[in-house]
Amino acid sequence: MSELFIQQSIDVNAPATTLWKILTDSKFIQQYMFGCIAETDWKPGSPLLWKGAADGKLYVKGHVVAFEPPHRLVYTIFDPNSTIPDTPTNYLTVTCAVKSLSDRATHLEFSQGDFSKVADGQNRYNHSHDGDNTILKGIKSLAESQT
Numbered sequence: 001m002s003e004l005f006i007q008q009s010i011d012v013n014a015p016a017t018t019l020w021k022i023l024t025d026s027k028f029i030q031q032y033m034f035g036c037i038a039e040t041d042w043k044p045g046s047p048l049l050w051k052g053a054a055d056g057k058l059y060v061k062g063h064v065v066a067f068e069p070p071h072r073l074v075y076t077i078f079d080p081n082s083t084i085p086d087t088p089t090n091y092l093t094v095t096c097a098v099k100s101l102s103d104r105a106t107h108l109e110f111s112q113g114d115f116s117k118v119a120d121g122q123n124r125y126n127h128s129h130d131g132d133n134t135i136l137k138g139i140k141s142l143a144e145s146q147t
Contacts, residue, residue, distance in 0.1 A: 004125055005113030010136045012108055014143035016100045019108060020070030022143045023096055032138025036060070042067045048075050062091060071098050077112075084119045092118060104147065110136060 012019055022028045026037035030053045040048040042064055050060035062076035076091040084090050097109040112128060115121035 002116060003113065004115040004121060005111055006115075006125065006129055007109070007111050008133060008136055009107060009109045010140050011101070012106045012140045012143045013104060014106060014147045015104055016070045016098050016106045018146050019098050019106050019139070019143045022139055022146070023073055023098075024069075028142050031142055032135050034059075040064055048077075050077075062094075065093065072096070090118045092124070106143075108136065108139065 022032075024038075024042060026039075030037050033050065035053050036050040036059055037053050038048060038050055040046055044064050044066055046064050048062045048064050049058055051058050058080055060077050061080050062078055064075050066072055066074035073096040074093065076093050078084075078086060078091045080086060092112055092115065095109075095111040097111075099107045099109070101107055113125075115125040115128075118124065
């Protein structure tokens with residue numbers, strides 16, 4: 001199978017610093033990430049745990065790969081509740097790139113993959129694709145409401 005990534009982007013009418021806050025502050029994250037908060041110190045190599053704000057359940061786990069405020073965030077993800085083996089080869093990489101268009105406008109590029117290299121990749125790709133679009137719209141809405 002050739003490389004398989006989800007790649008989406010969206011323009012946001014908010015400064016890069018505001019968009020960055022939406023991407024990295026759990027009080028905002030839970031509003032677009034299906035009620036999950038992100039537990040991490042955002043240092044490269046540190047764990048990143050996506051837990052339900054209401055139930056405390058661990059829904060997604062991974063590690064911070066890169067944290068370059070306010071322009072680049074990279075982390076890995078894995079569903080610990082799946083039947084897929086929890087091995088490094090089954091983790092996906094998410095990259096968020098924030099590019100300033102002006103003082104009050106930014107462009108967010110989102111990439112997730114490579115689904116071709118993980119177990120059950122095509123099904124995971126299909127399941128993630130629509131949800132990622134919902135997340136981007138939520139990020140845009142929150143960032144624009146903060147300006």
